[in-house]
Amino acid sequence: MTTVQTSVYEPLTEPKAVSLAVRLGLFRDGAPLACREIGDGNLNLVFHIVDQETKQGVIIKQALPYAKVVGESWPLTLKRAVIESNALRTFASYVPQYVPKVYYSDESLAITVMEDLSRLQIARKGLIEGKTYPLLSQHIGEFVAKTAFYTSDFGMNQQEKKKLAQSFVNPELCKITEDLVFTDPFFDHETNNFEDELRPDVEALWRDDRLHLEAAKLKRKFLTEADVLLHGDLHTGSIFVSADETKVIDPEFAFYGPIGFDLGQFFANLLLNALSRSELERQPLFDHIDRTWDVFASVFSNLWRTESVETYAATPGLLEDVLRHAFIDAVGFAGCEVIRRTIGLAHVADLDGIEHKDERLVAKRHALRLGRRLIIERRVFTGTEDFRRLFAETEQ
């Protein structure tokens, strides 16, 4: 991986980002450059630098030595920038059409210089505006199927896979997910954040032994199953989209984990958007869940049958077993994500943006019932149509 180490770390400012872009020769000599810090995520700085004449831009993303959303009291490794640029390059070797081009990265400065995707829109924003994006699920299904297959023990040399997995050991970022997705929301923890009116509903979750057992099994999978290279945070805020193009960004949580995790996060964020919509406007979200799974299963199965490097791949029943477990796990992981985005530290604009408080509380209570049953009843799911059924059953 071509990540260079040149300078001493310091957080960039807009003028310093411009100087860096000039020093790196990213623009023609004398180009009139404008720069804005546009980061709206929880962790990093993102500088958008544009040549005002040609309108061509680049993105310089820089990790801070702490989690931006909390501040310096939450130190966080700068190594996540290397993980992010290496993950983008690894994904690009399988699905270049679905990730931004990485032009340059520097480990000491914790920066990734990449393609400017401003022509597209962040999927979460567009979905909140009611857009539907007909190709989103086909593209994400293919992205997940190809990256999962080609980084698995069935799609690559098994010794090389172990080395690749080593290079993506990502303990600090995984710990964030272990805590914020799988643990804190299920207990009375200081990171949780919810409206006072939800307290009785939340306390019921904290007392729910059955839920705890199933959440614990899912967390154990996340901790122990080094199956495929995951994006690790595949929510709709990590996807740029238009009517015909899809690009996945922000894989700083990448690591080797259970195959169903990315699918589960994506399903959950579609469900969170559905929770913010009226009944008549929800169908496109469920259609996206159907299509994501169908495309994933079909592309993954085709690769398994035609390109597998593992002798046992042809064993009748094995592929079906892998797909079945990926699906069940995805349902459970989706449940954890729905719950944590409702009462945990990091919320989503889909729910928090519901202006009328009573409506917001109705949607959030629905989210908690839905998340709980996704976790507990994941094994009785026979297909993606069960998301519709459970969504309707948990409405009241």
Ligand SMILES: Nc1ncnc2c1ncn2[C@@H]1O[C@H](COP(=O)(O)OP(=O)(O)O)[C@@H](O)[C@H]1O
């Ligand atoms: N390649 C890109 N092109 C254009 N805008 C980008 C690009 N990458 C990130 N952004 C902008 O910066 C925001 C935060 O980026 P993200 O990678 O999600 O940061 P964080 O890691 O802090 O969550 C995105 O929501 C998007 O608006």
Ligand SMILES: CSC[C@H]1O[C@H](OP(=O)(O)O)[C@H](O)[C@@H]1O
């Ligand atoms: C303290 S990190 C909280 C939350 O933020 C990350 O998302 P993003 O980088 O896209 O803002 C991730 O989902 C973490 O769980």
